[in-house]
Amino acid sequence: MSGLLVGEVVRSAAGAAPHRPAVVLGGRALTFAALDAGADQAAGRLAALGVRRGDRVVWPSAGDPVGTLRVYAGAARAGAVLVPLARDAWSARVVRAAAPCLVLTDAEGATEGARLATAARVRHAVLAEDAVRTDGDRPGEPREPEAAEAAEAPEEKDPHLVLFAGKGRTRGVVLSHRASVLRAHCG
Template identity: 55%
Template sequence: EIVRAAGPGLVVTDPGRTEAGARLARASAVRHVVLPDLNDTPEGYPGGPSAEARAPLAEAPDEADPCVIVFTGSGRPRGVVLSHRVCVLRTHPGCRPDAGTVLVCGFPPGHWSAWAALLRQWQARGTAVLLERPDPVAICAAVRGHRAERLVCAPETWAGVLDTAPHHLASLRFADAEAIGPPAAGPRLLEDIRTATPHARVRAFLTAPETGDVAVLDHADARRRPESCGLPAPGTEARVAGGELSVRGPLLFGGYFGDKRATDAALRDGWFRTGWPAAADADGHLRVYDGGEVPPRLRDD
């Protein structure tokens, strides 16, 4: 479904996925290229780029040009278009200040949060540890083995990590629970993470492919405001209208690939409609509700 929606001109795989790549390429009528294994390179294979590869591009790319398309959603996938500029701004070290750390990523390599984490570490000149299968056992072993200072996981993954080997997390200085849409990490989970990582700064992030980080909540605020998912993230402006959360700012996506109708419905006057039921406190703290949960002030609407 994703290959069909993307309409690619080229499918690239490693040797281990040659058969699957060829099958996708045939179904899409595009060229298929298999990257050579660096540990099994034939003799005489050039060690550096060719003259053609070193030649300057005929037309320099613009920062507004698409950098990556993230496919998301159930059923028919939608391609979230992210420009070079948006990718840089979302992963700037000032957004999540933890420069120079060793990060263990609790998201699988194909997940868009893993992509963002990798770019974030590259910009901060830190080290990123990606796991082929980031289950709780592998995550705990990676944190201990690399003496990682930072771990980012989805809330449900964090729960498994804490049940597996919390004593392996002693080196952490940043513990991030990143929820892809509501519900955000709850105060009880953040308290459990804090207990297991007493020297770490514990934070909950609410995020989405279309928006990047929407809200950030520190552990201390979670204690005082158990219903809050935090304040709007740096670079993000939020508002609640008609009980729905909308956001705008330089981190927003550029639209849905090949779907103008969906883009026009989601982006209005520079605001992205998340579709999340929400409420806002007077001091800017956001409360986002999930599924059948209805904000108290909307029950009569």
Template identity: 70%
Template sequence: MSGLLVGEVVRSAAGAAPHRPAVVFGGRVLTFAALDAAADRAAGHLAACGVRRGDRVVWPSAGAPVESLQVYAGAARAGAVLVPLGPDAWSARVVRAAAPRLVLTDAGRAAEGARFAAAARARHAVLADGDAPAPRAASPDTTDRNDTTGRTDRTDRTGRTDSASRPERPERTWDPAEKDPHLVLFAGPCRPHGVVLSHRASVLRAHCGGRPEVPGALVCGFPAGHWGLWTAVLRQWQARGTVVLPEAPGPGAICAAVREHRATRLVCPPEVWWQVLDTAPHHLATLRSADTETAAGAAPPRLIEAIRTATPAARVRAFLSTPEAGDVAALDHADVRARPGSCGVPAPGVAVRVAGGELWVRGPLLFDGYLRDKEATDAVLRDGWFRTGRAARLDGDGHLHLTDR
């Protein structure tokens, strides 16, 4: 791999296991070789729409899960910054806040996408057949953009590009560097800031050495738009594993996916785990790894016991994670019963401290800052430490406890 680049994770997996399924969604199966080719096509066609290295591309991630992963890999390879918006964040206000060069949608959201793009003074394109975005409208000539440090640059948007004249693979001069931003996460319409992640932070968050995985298929139980989805997918791809996407929202589809694909791994936030356990816990017998991940605090001991009962052969783990910091702490299988109420010990490579009763986090997994908001960024990033705003304490064995909830 040439640097810690998201697009290279897919290329490396395609070279090592080209015929292994990378994504399964209902009857659709995309091998790593096919995903790699789709990423190249998406990157080339984003360039045909006028997207250049560092430009932001908004994409509504609900309703087209396979296409979402193709756009994710393709945008990263082209050096673009993807802004995936779940159903709660897909709005004209959030699109304007993202200040994109391009709003990319599927055909079903074309009308909304064109309207939101016009409000944001951006171009709009539809992801056409063959995964090629087709330009729909030109934007105004120029726009002012602010990066996370508050600097302003002007982006020329006057040129139109003929997609037939562009290469399928993006030009080498547009290849990203690992420190470049590649993802902006908005949690919803009420979250005021977009969390900016670099290639390096995303790849390190997904590094299998930090969270060793059992072989087999992963069913991803994060709802569309949840920030944990992207790390879970990239982690599985780094392990050359298959991601199974439930065919519909809800616990029934998750249980069906585990059963039909004999999945060995399931990762969900706590609220989804409760729904899964109430729906069809007998379908979880094949699991060998059961993870819960939340930013709210320690996983409820009653939930941990319910997961252990439903998945007797599985390694059960609970993670404290945030969009800004990635995995902060992990409560591993051996401690989930012995340490009720604990968030676990700091994740590998992560330093934590409690300053004035507040949890601070430092390490290579941190975000770059809040999109176009230097004041908010400076308020939470101090000398390499992220101030979480959460009250916490560390016990004598180094286990982290949140005390504000």
């Protein structure tokens, strides 16, 4: 590992203990290998959508923490700045304040994500298990990712995460890769 980068920490853990659980929620478990593969998929999809290092991506989570973890690691790997929004923070005002290039949702949050993206005048895409589709695609028709040029690798000091405290607060806290890794480190 060359630095304190979220994507590298996940990759390193997957190499060291691929079958060990990265997260356990209720009856669901996600291994480090599965998290690493999900992060690669999300990073590839973001790159195919034109997301580059430093671009902000809003993720209005519909309540799937496992999916959010994949997007968290994938955005980090792509060099994107993830703006996760809890359901109580879903507002066009907060999305506009985040200044994203994209609102990305899972299938469950697609309707609300499209509404937020339209109100904030940004693109919307749905991250599914098998493909990403944008609002212009027909549901059920997986879209192959376009060939994307290699993204510029993120650095420790690069922003990785913007956190908002709810609907009434349109000021976010920006965390770098280094801060995200150190906040999550057990030691």
